Amino acid sequence: MSQYEKLIQKTMDVQREITEAKLSRRDLLKMGMLSAGTGMLLPISGLSLRSAYAKSGNKSVSSSTVSSSLSSVSGGGCPVPGVDLISPPTRPWIEELPRLVEKQTVAGNDPANVTYGPGGGAPGPKPIGGLNTLTGQWEGDCKHRLCTEFPAMEAQMPYHDLEHQAWGKGDIDPVLGNFAPQKYYEQHVRQFNHVWHPDLPAGTAGQAAWGFDSVVPGPMFRTRYGEPHFNRIHNHLPAQNLGFGINQMSTHMHNLHSPSESDGNPLFTNYSGQYYDHHYPNVYAGVKQYSGSSSVQPNIKPYIGRTDIGNPDEALGTLWYHDHKLDFTSQNVYAGLAGMNSIYDAWDAYKNTGPWKSNPDAMGDLGDETRGWGLPCGKNYEFDVGLVFHDRQFDPSGRDFFPLTCFDGAIGDKYTVNGKIQPYMPVKRRKYRFRFLAMGPSRTYNWFLSNGAPFVMISNDGNLFPAPVIAKNFEQTTAERFDVILDFSQYKAGTEIILINRAEQTNGRGPTNNLLTPGFQVLKFVVTSDDFGVDESRIPAKLRPLPDMDQPISNSRTWKFERGGGEWLVNGQPFNRDVVSAEIPEGTAERWSIYNGGGSWLHPVHIHYEEHRYLTYNGTTPEPLARGRKDVIRLDPNAKVDLYMRFRDYKGLYPMHCHNVVHEDHAMMVMWKIA
Amino acid sequence: MDRRSFLGLGAGLGLSLGAGLVPLLVPTRALAAQAPNEPNSRAAQSGFFPNVPLVDQDGKSVMFYDDMVKNKTVLLNFFLIGCQDGRCPIATANLRKVQDMLGDRMGKDVFFISVTLQPELESPKILKKYADSFEVKPGWSFLTGKPHDIETLRRSLGYFDPDPERDRDLNNHIGMARYGNDKFNRWGAISLRSSPANIASTFQWLGI
Numbered sequence: 001m002s003q004y005e006k007l008i009q010k011t012m013d014v015q016r017e018i019t020e021a022k023l024s025r026r027d028l029l030k031m032g033m034l035s036a037g038t039g040m041l042l043p044i045s046g047l048s049l050r051s052a053y054a055k056s057g058n059k060s061v062s063s064s065t066v067s068s069s070l071s072s073v074s075g076g077g078c079p080v081p082g083v084d085l086i087s088p089p090t091r092p093w094i095e096e097l098p099r100l101v102e103k104q105t106v107a108g109n110d111p112a113n114v115t116y117g118p119g120g121g122a123p124g125p126k127p128i129g130g131l132n133t134l135t136g137q138w139e140g141d142c143k144h145r146l147c148t149e150f151p152a153m154e155a156q157m158p159y160h161d162l163e164h165q166a167w168g169k170g171d172i173d174p175v176l177g178n179f180a181p182q183k184y185y186e187q188h189v190r191q192f193n194h195v196w197h198p199d200l201p202a203g204t205a206g207q208a209a210w211g212f213d214s215v216v217p218g219p220m221f222r223t224r225y226g227e228p229h230f231n232r233i234h235n236h237l238p239a240q241n242l243g244f245g246i247n248q249m250s251t252h253m254h255n256l257h258s259p260s261e262s263d264g265n266p267l268f269t270n271y272s273g274q275y276y277d278h279h280y281p282n283v284y285a286g287v288k289q290y291s292g293s294s295s296v297q298p299n300i301k302p303y304i305g306r307t308d309i310g311n312p313d314e315a316l317g318t319l320w321y322h323d324h325k326l327d328f329t330s331q332n333v334y335a336g337l338a339g340m341n342s343i344y345d346a347w348d349a350y351k352n353t354g355p356w357k358s359n360p361d362a363m364g365d366l367g368d369e370t371r372g373w374g375l376p377c378g379k380n381y382e383f384d385v386g387l388v389f390h391d392r393q394f395d396p397s398g399r400d401f402f403p404l405t406c407f408d409g410a411i412g413d414k415y416t417v418n419g420k421i422q423p424y425m426p427v428k429r430r431k432y433r434f435r436f437l438a439m440g441p442s443r444t445y446n447w448f449l450s451n452g453a454p455f456v457m458i459s460n461d462g463n464l465f466p467a468p469v470i471a472k473n474f475e476q477t478t479a480e481r482f483d484v485i486l487d488f489s490q491y492k493a494g495t496e497i498i499l500i501n502r503a504e505q506t507n508g509r510g511p512t513n514n515l516l517t518p519g520f521q522v523l524k525f526v527v528t529s530d531d532f533g534v535d536e537s538r539i540p541a542k543l544r545p546l547p548d549m550d551q552p553i554s555n556s557r558t559w560k561f562e563r564g565g566g567e568w569l570v571n572g573q574p575f576n577r578d579v580v581s582a583e584i585p586e587g588t589a590e591r592w593s594i595y596n597g598g599g600s601w602l603h604p605v606h607i608h609y610e611e612h613r614y615l616t617y618n619g620t621t622p623e624p625l626a627r628g629r630k631d632v633i634r635l636d637p638n639a640k641v642d643l644y645m646r647f648r649d650y651k652g653l654y655p656m657h658c659h660n661v662v663h664e665d666h667a668m669m670v671m672w673k674i675a
Numbered sequence: 676m677d678r679r680s681f682l683g684l685g686a687g688l689g690l691s692l693g694a695g696l697v698p699l700l701v702p703t704r705a706l707a708a709q710a711p712n713e714p715n716s717r718a719a720q721s722g723f724f725p726n727v728p729l730v731d732q733d734g735k736s737v738m739f740y741d742d743m744v745k746n747k748t749v750l751l752n753f754f755l756i757g758c759q760d761g762r763c764p765i766a767t768a769n770l771r772k773v774q775d776m777l778g779d780r781m782g783k784d785v786f787f788i789s790v791t792l793q794p795e796l797e798s799p800k801i802l803k804k805y806a807d808s809f810e811v812k813p814g815w816s817f818l819t820g821k822p823h824d825i826e827t828l829r830r831s832l833g834y835f836d837p838d839p840e841r842d843r844d845l846n847n848h849i850g851m852a853r854y855g856n857d858k859f860n861r862w863g864a865i866s867l868r869s870s871p872a873n874i875a876s877t878f879q880w881l882g883i
Binding site (some may be wrong): 245406567577578665 | 835
């Protein structure tokens with residue numbers, strides 16, 4: 001830290017003291033801290049009046065706090081973490097890593113126990129009304145303001161008022177319309193106090209955050225293909241925010257094959273005081289094709305078990321859910337609105353899902369480590385662990401800081417895992433499956449283990465590979481997920497292994513591609529001698545086969561992601577709330593070419609609803625970790641990818657956007673439609 | 676806190692004490708005791724809205740945060756009159772239509788702020804001519820000021836390109852508008868190429 005930076009930090013400490021002491025001007029005058037002449041505070045030595053935070057007589061000095069005064073020094077609205085803004089010091093390895101709360105159904109899994117709320121009714125395939133906070137009236141027939149705010153877009157949806165496509169529509173569509181829920185959930189989104197670290201000035205009392213079910217990160221759902229589920233999300237957020245954020249939401253389940261009305265489209269707002277019903281049929285992509293009701297001939301492999309819920313080779317796995325409100329996604333996710341969902345194969349998805357010890361060819365990611373691929377799980381998912389990585393910035397007084405006026409992206413100097421800064425995790429001497437999620441807002445990681453041990457990678461963006469890939473390190477950008485198996489049985493009790501991020505990143509634009517040594521220590525595993533019974537899991541030689549790409553491509557489209565006129569653009573346009581940029585016939589396959597328009601920006605591009613496969617990545621085959629299915633494209637500066645994607649089953653509007661959520665909010669998004 | 680503790684702090688800062696004067700930087704909070712009673716919004720406290728002095732198209736002097744933003748719902752953009760690719764006139768025309776759509780909310784609870792990027796050239800008189808040519812109605816301020824203050828403002832609000840070469844070229848200026856509700860700390864952005872209906876619809880939910 002330079003002299004100047006030290007001075008600024010000390011000054012901010014003093015500032016906090018003064019404001020805490022609630023000194024009045026008279027106090028300061030009495031203490032002789034003001035110049036008798038101008039009545040202004042005397043400038044600190046070494047800094048000119050221009051940098052002082054005072055209104056001067058000739059009114060040519062900017063006031064307010066440090067950030068604006070530093071605007072001439074650094075990037076103005078984009079302060080550099082650790083340089084322009086320094087979080088209060090916190091000791092590492094003080095708190096144990098919290099497990100994500102395991103989400104439970106409503107009492108007895110009885111839909112009668114789902115809270116109705118005023119004007120509402122039992123969960124059902126018709127939309128429920130809500131209170132229109134503008135008029136104070138209950139609206140029974142229009143689920144949300146999409147109908148009045150964006151009528152052109154509402155007309156693009158298959159059913160008026162966003163009725164659930166997959167529930168109670170069996171007479172209209174016997175293949176897609178009959179997936180009534182088997183599990184009922186309910187969530188309450190509230191403001192509450194969260195302790196990021198007890199060393200922060202807020203201490204163990206914590207500070208305000210927003211969370212699904214009043215926790216950050218939100219709970220972990222464990223769901224299953226073939227078991228459709230329902231989730232009613234109640235928005236109780238207050239009008240006064242945390243200094244950023246808005247009490248209006250749209251919850252996106254990234255990247256489930258969900259009907260559009262439940263997908264969390266940025267336009268479909270859930271206002272405070274209302275709830276929004278999501279219905280997830282939990283089907284694999286290819287339902288129509290596999291049931292024989294599509295013009296595309298299915299190629300049903302002999303190991304497939306059932307054909308009424310799509311192709312199990314299209315299974316997803318590690319999903320996450322987060323707010324997706326138009327223009328405020330980055331702020332709301334930063335406020336804490338993100339959680340996870342692990343979806344497991346249907347028990348009979350494949351013909352052979354039995355115990356693997358007696359039959360090593362057993363298949364399936366079942367949530368039972370004795371069966372199928374036998375991935376680590378344990379009772380109550382003890383060894384199937386979600387790790388949510390999120391970097392955060394605090395100002396020197398410990399308040400959350402979000403760069404409200406920066407277009408580049410947001411990074412912070414504090415690393416959190418599951419809501420805690422630099423936690424430690426006691427681990428037992430057996431295999432674990434870790435689901436790494438990069439929550440953002442904008443950081444790209446390059447993960448290493450302190451002892452040089454390799455990662456056994458089993459999936460990318462929730463999609464299991466055809467076979468495990470061993471990696472010494474791996475990069476992960478915002479919204480990507482990677483599942484990793486670590487085997488602690490080879491270590492003595494007491495061994496400590498630290499997960500380290502070595503990617504250098506100094507601003508929200510993207511990593512510099514330099515590897516830092518030693519890097520940032522993020523999470524410490526501490527091997528214990530605790531008993532765990534028997535480790536019945538395995539690392540199988542083979543995992544999920546890749547689905548074919550036999551279906552011919554019917555259309556090619558090009559999408560260029562770039563910065564123009566300071567805005568974030570796709571094909572030269574910012575997001576237009578009235579425009580559908582592509583209309584794709586259901587059941588077809590397309591080739592999409594996606595370019596990064598250059599500059600120093602990394603754009604993690606995300607397409608909702610379906611996974612994609614790379615045909616080429618910068619003209620060649622993609623790296624081993626990216627040869628399977630993905631839903632987040634790591635678009636480096638000047639990168640170009642060609643991808644194969646199919647658009648199957650449900651109809652309606654879906655977005656494609658950059659998942660550096662700050663770019664997304666400054667309009668790097670398009671809406672496309674399956675028609 | 677008494678003077679002794681403060682002197683301790685002063686010593687901690689490594690500064691020598693002069694004759695009864697303790698050099699110190701003061702935060703605006705202390706000075707705000709003189710300013711209007713309500714505290715500044717969180718966003719303002721974080722330094723995003725420097726309180727620079729500006730002048731509007733009627734020649735009136737205003738302080739940016741205190742007079743134009745504090746507790747208000749605003750839409751703000753930066754522009755040039757001599758815009759080469761025509762983006763600015765389109766943006767202004769769009770905003771003019773939005774102004775009509777907002778009816779009598781303009782000037783009452785919604786305000787537009789357009790700040791020039793060429794303060795040396797665009798005086799209040801010129802801004803007035805520009806505004807009149809679009810027949811703008813009340814509630815929309817066109818602002819200019821000292822070049823240093825305009826520069827501070829545009830940097831704090833994020834309207835710059837990290838590449839200094841590109842930043843120098845005014846034709847690369849950012850065409851997005853920041854919209855916000857200072858009372859609730861809600862700040863977003865919208866492209867001024869959006870349709871007037873899209874821009875106007877933002878104000879339906881921004882304050883609820």
